[in-house]
Amino acid sequence: MMTKPTFGTHPFLLGFDELERLVERTARSSDGYPPYNIEQTGEAGFRITLAVAGFSMEDLSITLEDAQLVVRGRARDEGERIWLHRGIAARQFQRAFVLADGVEVTGATMKNGLLHIDLQRSIPENVVKSIRIETAQD
Incomplete structure (x- = not known):
């Protein structure tokens, strides 16, 4: 049985094996909390919106780690409350x-329990470079 090549081992995609590992690690770390939206805000603009009800700005951090945007939330200890019903999740997340x-x-920005992260993609210039072919010497 022939196996299908993966993204990082596809013969036309050289040097992308690290990207494949990064995507796999990101997919494994996601449990669905908090819910989020991704929208296009222009030709090269995007906005990620996370529902972070119950978190203050001091409870949240946003970092760039290699090629990853990482959003973390750490809920504060609310003391000795006695909950009769707790339907609003405020657990820590990444x-x-x-x-x-x-x-x-x-x-x-943060407004009404929603954390908005704006992104912009720069439009790369097309680069054409000629590679000189030399005669191999044995």
């Missing part, structure tokens, strides 16, 4: 997004 080369974070 959500990671893999960013392509040229995608930069342009800002982050």
